[in-house]
Amino acid sequence: MAANITATHPYYPLGVDIPGYVANTLSTQTILAIFSTACAGALLPALFLIRRAAPKLSTADLTTAMWFVLCGCIHLVLEGNFAVTHVASGSSVLNQLWKEYSLSDSRYLTRDAFMVCMETITAFAWGPLSFILVYLITTNHPARYFLQTVVSLGQLYGDVLYYGTFFHEDIYRGLEFSRPERYYFYGYMVLLNSFWIVIPTFLLVQSGKATVAAFAKAGKTGKRD
Amino acid sequence: MAANITATHPYYPLGVDIPGYVANTLSTQTILAIFSTACAGALLPALFLIRRAAPKLSTADLTTAMWFVLCGCIHLVLEGNFAVTHVASGSSVLNQLWKEYSLSDSRYLTRDAFMVCMETITAFAWGPLSFILVYLITTNHPARYFLQTVVSLGQLYGDVLYYGTFFHEDIYRGLEFSRPERYYFYGYMVLLNSFWIVIPTFLLVQSGKATVAAFAKAGKTGKRD
Numbered sequence: 001m002a003a004n005i006t007a008t009h010p011y012y013p014l015g016v017d018i019p020g021y022v023a024n025t026l027s028t029q030t031i032l033a034i035f036s037t038a039c040a041g042a043l044l045p046a047l048f049l050i051r052r053a054a055p056k057l058s059t060a061d062l063t064t065a066m067w068f069v070l071c072g073c074i075h076l077v078l079e080g081n082f083a084v085t086h087v088a089s090g091s092s093v094l095n096q097l098w099k100e101y102s103l104s105d106s107r108y109l110t111r112d113a114f115m116v117c118m119e120t121i122t123a124f125a126w127g128p129l130s131f132i133l134v135y136l137i138t139t140n141h142p143a144r145y146f147l148q149t150v151v152s153l154g155q156l157y158g159d160v161l162y163y164g165t166f167f168h169e170d171i172y173r174g175l176e177f178s179r180p181e182r183y184y185f186y187g188y189m190v191l192l193n194s195f196w197i198v199i200p201t202f203l204l205v206q207s208g209k210a211t212v213a214a215f216a217k218a219g220k221t222g223k224r225d
Numbered sequence: 226m227a228a229n230i231t232a233t234h235p236y237y238p239l240g241v242d243i244p245g246y247v248a249n250t251l252s253t254q255t256i257l258a259i260f261s262t263a264c265a266g267a268l269l270p271a272l273f274l275i276r277r278a279a280p281k282l283s284t285a286d287l288t289t290a291m292w293f294v295l296c297g298c299i300h301l302v303l304e305g306n307f308a309v310t311h312v313a314s315g316s317s318v319l320n321q322l323w324k325e326y327s328l329s330d331s332r333y334l335t336r337d338a339f340m341v342c343m344e345t346i347t348a349f350a351w352g353p354l355s356f357i358l359v360y361l362i363t364t365n366h367p368a369r370y371f372l373q374t375v376v377s378l379g380q381l382y383g384d385v386l387y388y389g390t391f392f393h394e395d396i397y398r399g400l401e402f403s404r405p406e407r408y409y410f411y412g413y414m415v416l417l418n419s420f421w422i423v424i425p426t427f428l429l430v431q432s433g434k435a436t437v438a439a440f441a442k443a444g445k446t447g448k449r450d
Contacts (some may be wrong), residue, residue, distance in 0.1 A: 045417075111397070114338070120389075143445060146437060149375065150374065155376050164345075211436055214439045214442075217442075219367060
C-alpha cells in the first residue's frame with residue numbers, strides 16, 4: 001500500500017489514474033485569493049492604460065476591451081500553464097489552481113486528448129489574439145470586428161465542445177469527472193465556463209450586426225472590390 | 226469464442242471494443258462509386274441552379290458557392306448520419322461509408338466523445354449555415370463574409386482538433402486509430418481532412434481582407450454606428 005500512495009487523490013471517477021500526482025499545499029481560500037489578486041493586478045493597470053490611450057472610448061467598448069484583457073491573461077498564463085506542464089505533479093501556484101479546479105473536472109489531470117488540444121489552441125491562438133483585439137478596440141481599427149468574430153467563435157466552440165464531451169462521457173459511459181459535491185460541479189465547472197458561452201455569444205452577435213452594417217454601407221458607396 | 230464474434234473486426238487499435246459491429250456487405254469500390262455519384266448528383270444541379278440564379282457571378286464566387294454546396298451536403302447528410310446513428314451496427318450505404326472510412330480512424334465506431342460532439346456541431350450548425358451561405362454568395366448579400374468567417378473558422382477549428390486529438394493519442398498513449406496500411410492513413414485520414422484545413426484557411430483570409438476593407442470604406446463615409 002505504501003508503494004501506491006500516488007493513487008490516493010480526491011478526484012473522480014474514483015481511482016482514476018493520475019500519474020505523478022502530488023497533493024496541493026495551499027488552501028482553497030489562498031489559491032482563490034491569489035487568483036483574484038492576480039486578475040485585479042492585471043485589470044487595474046490595463047484599465048488605467050486604456051483610459052489614457054483612448055479617453056473617448058465608450059463604456060461598452062471599454063468593457064469589451066477589459067473582457068479581452070482578462071481573456072488574454074487567463075488564456076495565455078493559466079491555460080498556457082496547463083498546455084505546457086503536467087499540472088498534477090507540479091506545485092506552482094498555477095498548478096495548484098488547476099488541481100483545485102480539477103475537483104470539478106479531472107480531465108485536466110489525466111491530460112485528456114481533447115482537453116490538451118483545445119487548451120493549447122485557446123492559450124496560444126485566442127490568448128495573443130485577445131491582446132491584439134484590445135489594441136484594435138482602443139484604436140477603433142477596421143479589423144476589430146473580424147478579429148472579435150474569430151476569437152469569440154473560437155472561445156464559444158471550444159467551450160461548447162468542453163461541456164459536450166463532459167456530459168457525453170457522463171450520459172453514455174457513466175464517467176463522472178466532477179466530485180459529487182454540488183459546490184464543485186455547479187460552482188466551478190458549470191458557472192465558470194458559462195461566462196465563455198454567454199459573453200462570446202453576445203460579442204459574436206454584436207460583430208455580426210456591425211459587419212453586415214459595414215458591408216451594406218460600403219456597398220452603397222460603389223463596387224465593393 | 227463463438228460467443229464473442231462481434232469482436233472480430235479489422236479496426237485499430239487491435240481488439241478495440243466496437244459494440245454491435247456488423248461487417249460491410251458492399252465492396253470498397255462500390256461504396257466510393259456511390260459516394261462520388263451522390264456528390265456529382267448534388268453538385269451538378271446546384272451548379273445549374275446557381276448559374277441560372279446569378280449569371281454574372283464571378284468564377285471565384287461560383288467556385289466558393291459550389292464548395293459550400295459540397296460542405297452542406299457532406300456535413301448535413303454524411304456527418305449528420307454519424308451524429309444520430311451508431312454506424313458500426315448499421316448497414317445503410319452511409320453507415321457502410323463510415324465503416325470504410327473508419328479503417329483510418331476507429332473513433333467513428335467507438336463513438337469517441339469528442340468525435341460525436343464535434344460532428345454533431347459540424348452537421349447541424351455548419352451544415353445548414355453552408356447552404357445559407359450559398360444563398361448569400363449568389364445574392365452578393367452584405368452578411369456573406371461574416372457567415373463565411375463563422376463557417377470556415379468552425380470547420381478549421383474542428384479539423385485542427387480532429388487531427389490534434391488523433392496524433393495526441395498516438396504520441397502520448399500509443400493508441401493508433403488507423404490501420405497500419407499507408408493507403409488508409411494517408412489516403413483517408415490525412416488527405417480527405419486536409420481539404421478542410423486548406424480551403425477554410427484560404428476562405429478565412431479572404432473574409433478577413435474583405436471585412437477589413439468594408440469597415441475601412443464604411444468608416445470613411447462618416448461615423449460607423
